Amino acid sequence: MIQLIPCGESAVIVEFGTGIHPEIHYKVKAFTEVLDTESFPGMIEYMPAYASVTVFYDPVKVKKSQQESGRDQQKLSCEIVCSLLERILGKLDDSAVQSPRVIEIPVCYGGEFGPDLEYVAEHNHLTVDEVIHIHVSNQCLVYMIGFAPGFPYLGGMSERIATPRRITPRPAIPAGSVGIAGLQTGVYPITTPGGWQLIGRTPLALFRPYHDSPSLLQAGDLIQFRPISAQKFEEYKEKSQ
Numbered sequence: 001m002i003q004l005i006p007c008g009e010s011a012v013i014v015e016f017g018t019g020i021h022p023e024i025h026y027k028v029k030a031f032t033e034v035l036d037t038e039s040f041p042g043m044i045e046y047m048p049a050y051a052s053v054t055v056f057y058d059p060v061k062v063k064k065s066q067q068e069s070g071r072d073q074q075k076l077s078c079e080i081v082c083s084l085l086e087r088i089l090g091k092l093d094d095s096a097v098q099s100p101r102v103i104e105i106p107v108c109y110g111g112e113f114g115p116d117l118e119y120v121a122e123h124n125h126l127t128v129d130e131v132i133h134i135h136v137s138n139q140c141l142v143y144m145i146g147f148a149p150g151f152p153y154l155g156g157m158s159e160r161i162a163t164p165r166r167i168t169p170r171p172a173i174p175a176g177s178v179g180i181a182g183l184q185t186g187v188y189p190i191t192t193p194g195g196w197q198l199i200g201r202t203p204l205a206l207f208r209p210y211h212d213s214p215s216l217l218q219a220g221d222l223i224q225f226r227p228i229s230a231q232k233f234e235e236y237k238e239k240s241q
Contacts (some may be wrong), residue, residue, distance in 0.1 A: 002027075004085060006078040009059045014085060015052040020155050024051045025143055029220050030092050038091075040084045041065035042077075048219055050143050050153070057081055102139070102222045105187065105202050107178050108233040109135075113201035120163045120180055120197050132227055134158050135199065140185065142221040150189035150207030150215040154223065157185040169195035176201045178225070189215075200227075203236035 005013040014031065017024040028048050035046050035055070042061035047054045059077035066080050109132045110117040121131045140154040157180070165181045170193060173179075177188045179196030188194060189206035206216045217223070228236070
């Protein structure tokens with residue numbers, strides 16, 4: 001059941017469920033696609049998450065639009081926005097969501113690029129090769145972008161290689177590092193502190209500040225990891241320079 005939760009007089013959370021599930025994601029995706037083409041007067045922006053979308057708006061513009069349309073002027077701006085969102089939700093068809101892009105991400109596993117790969121293998125009673133094979137076997141769904149510019153929140157990693165975060169985070173993790181934290185895997189788009197277990201690194205730039213679309217990945221994309229050698233890693237880097 002979809003819930004509309006007002007956040008003061010400037011935002012409403014549209015909650016489609018709880019947990020991390022592809023079915024819920026497709027509803028979130030369908031809703032944001034409608035908002036892209038059918039926003040209401042006063043809407044500022046929206047912020048998608050795993051199971052919800054927060055819609056931000058200007059209460060003054062919302063009330064003004066209500067007055068100009070001759071509708072009930074006694075309603076609070078959050079009540080007006082909830083009514084508008086209910087109409088939009090009535091048009092949703094999550095089966096019409098565009099087919100996802102499949103983005104291949106080459107990864108050099110282990111060694112200096114993945115210093116925690118052996119620990120992940122040991123923790124899960126696997127060999128290093130088995131961890132790599134499992135990591136590249138499943139496509140991962142991008143649920144949202146956040147934390148750092150271009151950082152993808154992914155779902156779909158096998159529980160067989162789930163590993164707790166490091167007890168002591170690293171002060172600086174190189175851009176492109178691929179890590180595991182609990183049941184999640186992810187890619188660091190820029191150099192930041194972090195406590196994920198690093199298993200490899202990609203030469204691809206996930207955050208490109210001078211592109212029209214700075215984030216290489218978008219919510220709804222499918223990621224296919226592919227193992228490459230250290231030599232191929234350097235070749236990728238040279239081509240991108």
